Amino acid sequence: MKLIVGLGNPGKKYDETRHNIGFRVIDELSKSFNIPLNQEKFKGVFGFDTINGEKVFLLKPLTYMNLSGESVRPLMDFYKIDIEDVVVVYDDLDLPPGKIRLRQKGGHGGHNGIKSLLAHLGTENFKRIRVGVGRPEAGVAVANYVLSTFRPDERQEMEEAVSQASKACESWLSKDFLNVMNSFN
Template sequence: MKLIVGLGNPGKKYEDTRHNVGFHVIDQCAKNLNITLNQEKWKGLFGYETIGGEKVFLLKPLTYMNLSGEAVRPLIDFYKIEIDNVLVVYDDLDLPPGKIRLRQKGGHGGHNGIKSMLAHLGTENFKRIRVGIGRPEPGIAVANYVLSTFPPSEKQDVHESVQHAANACESWLSKDFLNVMNSFN
């Protein structure tokens, strides 16, 4: 079994914000893989299908970003998903819009959603796809920036990075993550 988690904030208010690119990647994966996100349980919205003989789960935590791990841990425990089979997709200030980076493990890098994941999973050994959202201009608070929408000049780059990240997720379903990293980084 594999689990792909996209981090974001629930609700219309946050739908198109920079912080929600993880949700957008999950939506694209759901479309590409024909998975319907129709189960709301354990503070998350998820769905799954059997692909290539393996159950593949897609999850959007409904806890708000800072508590994301609260939705992930119960699903992992109930379905007995190995941490090595968990991939988390989230926004990253250190990458420009349009860029993605895959990592096999790591710290939180100041990202509160990943801090929550680390706390609830008890390990940093889960796979990640970081989707670039860029840094704010001087004088703009990071909290305000991540909750802002992308300007028209960045929308095409972001759309392409969401597609690229979803393709990387799909590739991971049939390939070793190191190979996926080599192809997509």
């Protein structure tokens, strides 16, 4: 079994924000795999299907970003999904808009959603796909920045980043994550 988690915040007002890039990747995968996100449980919305003989889950935690682990851990426990079979997609301030970076493990880098996952999963050994959203200009609070929408000049590169992150997830379903990293980093 494999679990792909996209981090974000629930609600229409957050749909197009920088912080919801993980949700956008899950939505893209839902369409391309034809897996409806029609189950609400474990403080999240998810769907699953069998792809290449393996059950694949797509999850959007509905806990708000800072409590993401409260959704991921119970789903993993219920379905007995190993930490090695989890990848988390989320926004990253340290990457320029549109750039993606894959990692096999790591710290939280100041990201509150990842802090919550580290606390609830008890390990930093989970795969990540970081999607760059850039840094705010001087004087703009980080919280306000990540809850803002993309500027018109950033939208095309962000659509490409969502597509690339989705393709990386899809590639991971049939390849070792190290090979996927080598292809997409």
